[in-house]
Amino acid sequence: MTDIHPDQRVAVLADSQNLYHTAHSDYSRNIDYEGLLTEAVAGRELTRAIAYVIRADAPNEEDFFDALVDIGFETKIKAIKTFGDGSKKADWDVGMSLDAITLADHVDTVVLCTGDGDFSRLCSHLRHEGVRVEVMAFGSSTAEELIDATDEFTDLADNKEQFLL
Known part of the structure; x- marks a missing residue:
């Protein structure tokens, strides 16, 4: 596998819902996406950063989407689906x-x-x-099989001040 070097081209793909739920349920805080992106890139060449978000018509939602763009993320937005039984799904x-x-x-x-x-x-x-794969998430809510399948795992809980607001 490829070692880390400054000329390495990196794509960062952020599952905003997954990160949000753990940050809120475990810490009652929000993700610091600027800190997340800085650590993910780690001095390498950023090719693309995409944040996958869900439109749930929540207050300040558009401000959050705009902030992601200002930080350097492209946002991909999907509306939450509500089914006949009242259940909701979006991933x-x-x-x-x-x-x-x-x-x-x-x-x-x-x-x-x-x-x-x-x-x-x-x-x-x-x-x-032949692509190096790194995962960044909270260890408490990360599947063991995901950790096992990566080249490097960063537990966001190990540096809460960098990754949480």
């Missing part, structure tokens, strides 16, 4: 996976900011293709 698993596979030919490293174990197969695929 970006397929979209994030397709973007990661598409970007794989253009980057040396993909940094996934999520603890969702559904991405472990994606990590294995990317690594098989």
Whole structure:
């Protein structure tokens, strides 16, 4: 696998819902996306940063989306779906996976900011293709199979002051 070096091209894909839920349930705080992006890039060449967000018509939602853009993220926004039984669903698993596979030919490293174990197969695929895969998430809510499938795992809980507001 590729070691880290300054000329390395990096794509950062952030699963905002996954990060939000853990930050709120475990710490009652928000994610510091600027700190997250800085650490993810780690002095390398940023090719693309994408934050996958859900539109839930919450207060200040547009301000949050604008702030992500100001920090350097491209935002991909999906509306939350409400089903007949009242249940709601919104996730970006397929979209994030397709973007990661598409970007794989253009980057040396993909940094996934999520603890969702559904991405472990994606990590294995990317690594098989010669792409370095790093995951940044809260260890308490990160699937073991995801950690096992990466080249490097950063537990955001180990440096809460850098990653939480």
